[in-house]
Amino acid sequence: MEAENTQYRILIVDDSDFSRNSISQMLDNPKYNIIGEAASAKEAINILKDRKAHLAIVDVVMPEVSGIELADYITENFSDTSIIMISSLGQESIVIDSISAGASDYIQKPFKKEDLITSVDKILSSIEEV
Amino acid sequence: MELFISPSRVSRKQFENHFQKACIDELNIYNQAFLELSTPLLKATRIHPKTSHERGITFTLNGEAQGQVICLVDTYNKHIEKEDYFLSLFTESMNILIGKMLTEVENTSGPLCVISNPKRIKDSQLINDMLEDSHHAETYAVGYDLIHEQQEFPCRIYFNISKTNR
Numbered sequence: 001m002e003a004e005n006t007q008y009r010i011l012i013v014d015d016s017d018f019s020r021n022s023i024s025q026m027l028d029n030p031k032y033n034i035i036g037e038a039a040s041a042k043e044a045i046n047i048l049k050d051r052k053a054h055l056a057i058v059d060v061v062m063p064e065v066s067g068i069e070l071a072d073y074i075t076e077n078f079s080d081t082s083i084i085m086i087s088s089l090g091q092e093s094i095v096i097d098s099i100s101a102g103a104s105d106y107i108q109k110p111f112k113k114e115d116l117i118t119s120v121d122k123i124l125s126s127i128e129e130v
Numbered sequence: 131m132e133l134f135i136s137p138s139r140v141s142r143k144q145f146e147n148h149f150q151k152a153c154i155d156e157l158n159i160y161n162q163a164f165l166e167l168s169t170p171l172l173k174a175t176r177i178h179p180k181t182s183h184e185r186g187i188t189f190t191l192n193g194e195a196q197g198q199v200i201c202l203v204d205t206y207n208k209h210i211e212k213e214d215y216f217l218s219l220f221t222e223s224m225n226i227l228i229g230k231m232l233t234e235v236e237n238t239s240g241p242l243c244v245i246s247n248p249k250r251i252k253d254s255q256l257i258n259d260m261l262e263d264s265h266h267a268e269t270y271a272v273g274y275d276l277i278h279e280q281q282e283f284p285c286r287i288y289f290n291i292s293k294t295n296r
Contacts, residue, residue, distance in 0.1 A: 015247055016225065018218035022160040061225075063247045088229020089244055091236050108233070109226045110160055 008124045009035045009052060013044040013070065014059035014086070019109070023057060023086075026113040027120070041065035045073065053081045054127055055120065058103075060087035060094060068094075068101045075102030082123045086111070145195070146173065146270065148240030149289065152231040153272055159223045162278070165285075169273030174288060177269070180257040181206070187221050187248045188260065189228060194241035197292040199228055200260055203276060204284045216278070221248050223276055224287070263290065 010032055014020045020037045027034060035051045038044035040062055048056075056074055060067040071083050085098040090108040098106050105119045150171045157165040180186055183206035189199040201224040210216045225248055232243045251257045268291040276283040 016218060016222045018162075018215070018222040022162065061245065061247050088226045088233075090230070090233040091242060091244070093242070094244070109229065110158065 007031060007033045008054045008120075008127070009033050010120070011036050011038065011044060011047055011053040011056045011081075013038045013041070013056060013062070013067065015039050015062045016059070019059065019086075023116070026116050032120070041067070041070040041073070044070060048074070048078050048081065053078070054124060055082045055084065057084045057086060057120075060085055060089060060098065068097050071098060071101035071103050082127070084119055084123065145241065145291075146171070148235045148238055149231065149270060151238060152234035152240075154227065154230060154234075157223075157227055157230070159219070159226060163219055163223055164277040165223055165227055166275045166277060167272070168275050168284065169271070169286075171270050171272040171289075174269040174271035177261045177271070177288065179261060180254050182254070183207075185217060185220065186251040186257045187224060188251055188257075189225075189248050190246040191243055191289070191291070192246065193243035195243050195291050197290045198260060198288075199224075199245060200257065200288040200290060201228075202257070202286050204286075208281050208283060217250065219278065220276060220283075220285075221250065224248065224285070227274065228287070260290070261288070263292075268292075 036047040058067040085103040270289040
């Protein structure tokens, strides 16, 4: 059962500072705690090793290691962390690959704040806090 | 010249049609900027070198069409308070625009293409070499205005198709 004062921990992963900043602004709400912003998969993994996240918002296209590969890794190693994939690309094959890698949702950029919040809340509402 | 192999063979004319139809008239970038189509997508015949006032980024194009996408924004006579923020906004705007265009192309049975993460090109000569290469490949140009903080920044975008994936 979701406690009224639960603060959900969210990690934002995107190689664009502008994108990370925009998402962070959209999630500016007492119920969300942005535990970190990562510009790469490597940075994201380092943050997750240090701090637990309920949710990771992950960009698909990133240098070196893609967001889909990162989602695979998170699903395997941080199974308590849900994933929302984001991308400017919306081809069906990419969406399917993202869901196969463990993403709970996929949102194409640019997205409205309401759409992001709806997706975030829907995923977080299924999390039980002990 | 047939450029692409997709489930149904796509001719150059069809490719042009797909991309022309995929051009978005207006795009809202998180209420922080807007992109407005200024020049429709056409086969590029004259490509001007990068000016000192232009900033450039490139994407690698992969999939059923391969090559590069070169994006330039003109900052001549414009006031930019935070250069890094503006460049990040421009980069992400182009990423979003091109991603949406490629998605729409595939949705209308055009070639399946994806883009890499963007790379900022500071070296003018490098950009001009890429633009020069465009003369030897199939290149399409489209123009947009990036509107931010009540200023219009003209953007030119080149789809430089060098190879098809068979």
